[in-house]
Amino acid sequence: MTTSQHCFDDTERATIYRAIALRRDMRHFTPSPPLPDDQLERLLQAAHAAPSVGLMQPWRFMRLSTPPWRERLIGIVEAERQRTADALGARGAEFLRLKVEGLRDCAELLGVVLAPDDGTVFGRLSQPREMAWCSAACAVQNLWLAARAENLGLGWVSMFDPAQLACALALPEGAEPLGLLCLGPVPRFYDQPMLEETGWRHARPLSEMLMAPPAP
Template structure:
């Protein structure tokens, strides 16, 4: 039995999807003054909202951050955590401080992705309730990332902040948790390789290092 046309990808479409995945980058450098068309943003957010979620709980929440003063306050929180991270890195502190870790001031759009308060979903997450909510939200961000790349826009996930401080600044509902600041917008160029790999901070490991074979079965 063959798939109907709606669910059948051509070889060219398949290759485009794999190219999109391979060329996705965590972006820190944006074109100042760039714009994201409203229709583009809605397409990308809709792609994020189509992500799979455990028990169909859809725990992701997105907040669009457009106020210039609030962006400055957010950037101050990120800078505080950047300095704390540098202090924790000891010998690599100076090297770390030379890295660009966010594009909050320059990106065209700044989005917060947060985890909603637990809605009590049990299906698929009874033994790992928090972990499965986090995994579901991460799937939404990955969808958004790939949609942004398909729109030829850059996206960078910033995680350097104290969650409680950011939650208070943005008046998030009780029980919710900020997961990332998503910088989105036009870029002059995409990194050839992941930025941290290009700059020698850390090298990406090959797939072979991540594959494991199952252990032998115990004999009776």
């Protein structure tokens, strides 16, 4: 029998679905002081409550919000931004007009890192690295939704050379950087995902994501 603490009423359920629907990958931030310690702790606790294969909890977070860190990391991101523009060919100039990061303006800048393999076998024997990546991504999604519930924006910046960023962060052997997370107040939340608002790309409907299995 399900106890009351595990039941959601209609209002709570609607709030959860609303947070999911209104989550956005944010790039525009309102310059702000660092988040209060208790608020940042709540957000990181939400991330840490994520599911993980074999309970390996492979996520690690680094607080990189100081001006020296921001400036150092902006150079790494900008180099990858230029490389991406070159790879896009005819759309390169259009891409360069997009805002792809908020490293300077966000209240907090966090690095999310995949920890070295801890030897967990349960659930990941055939896909050891892939399951660690999936588990860490769940932690980021938890953080994203918690931030949205706190009326804060979060943007996951993935434009960087992994080896260069790992060196900059002095990561131990076997650790990998997964992203730079821009977190903080925003001037507004996008009505649609930013890439849709700018006309770069449009989301496909759920119906196109449903695959029929072959006959057994």
